[in-house]
Amino acid sequence: MEMENRWIHGKLKDSIGYDRYLHSVRVMETCIDLAKHHGYPIERVAIAGLLHDCGRLLDKKKILKLIKDFDIILDNMVKNNEELIHALLGEELARREYGIEDEEILNAIRYHTTGREDMGSIEKIVYIADVIEPNRNFPGVEDIRNMAYKDIDKSILHSMESTIRFLIDKGSLIHLDTIKGRNQLLKLKR
Ligand SMILES: [Fe+2]
Numbered sequence: 001m002e003m004e005n006r007w008i009h010g011k012l013k014d015s016i017g018y019d020r021y022l023h024s025v026r027v028m029e030t031c032i033d034l035a036k037h038h039g040y041p042i043e044r045v046a047i048a049g050l051l052h053d054c055g056r057l058l059d060k061k062k063i064l065k066l067i068k069d070f071d072i073i074l075d076n077m078v079k080n081n082e083e084l085i086h087a088l089l090g091e092e093l094a095r096r097e098y099g100i101e102d103e104e105i106l107n108a109i110r111y112h113t114t115g116r117e118d119m120g121s122i123e124k125i126v127y128i129a130d131v132i133e134p135n136r137n138f139p140g141v142e143d144i145r146n147m148a149y150k151d152i153d154k155s156i157l158h159s160m161e162s163t164i165r166f167l168i169d170k171g172s173l174i175h176l177d178t179i180k181g182r183n184q185l186l187k188l189k190r
């Protein structure tokens with residue numbers, strides 16, 4: 001396990017760069033904290049957190065090549081949107097290059113940017129850990145951080161809503177998975 005871990009860390013650092021790698025480690029640590037707190041499987045959550053951005057390759061040409069090689073279908077929404085592409089590519093890289101077979105871990109990587117309806121516990125933890133890792137300092141982050149330990153669904157709802165607001169203000173498209181996920185959590189809360 002130790003050997004394997006060192007290999008994963010090395011490969012990740014080389015492919016996404018040192019800063020992104022450090023972010024990934026902070027997300028992993030936040031995932032572990034949240035998993036301990038909520039009683040979720042720590043090992044699986046940790047690896048999902050560590051690999052969540054493995055598709056954010058430094059080599060941009062390689063991204064396009066791999067999308068082709070892996071037959072990843074990019075719809076109009078995803079095309080030219082690096083934020084969305086890195087999550088789809090990340091899932092495939094985790095499967096093919098990091099040897100991850102656990103579908104819940106793969107889904108956590110695939111949906112970490114948009115969220116979606118019916119998120120599993122590993123997906124939820126990775127989604128929110130990416131938002132609240134210690135270096136995040138947007139206005140209101142402290143509230144979402146506290147919420148994530150008390151009521152993880154509520155913290156995801158808030159975070160999805162601020163993402164939606166942000167995208168509207170920027171004049172950007174909003175992925176349907178985010179809207180569906182937000183609507184479902186809102187209904188649950190009522
Ligand atoms: Fe990401």
Ligand SMILES: [Fe+2]
Pocket residue numbers: 023027052053130
């Ligand atoms: Fe991230």
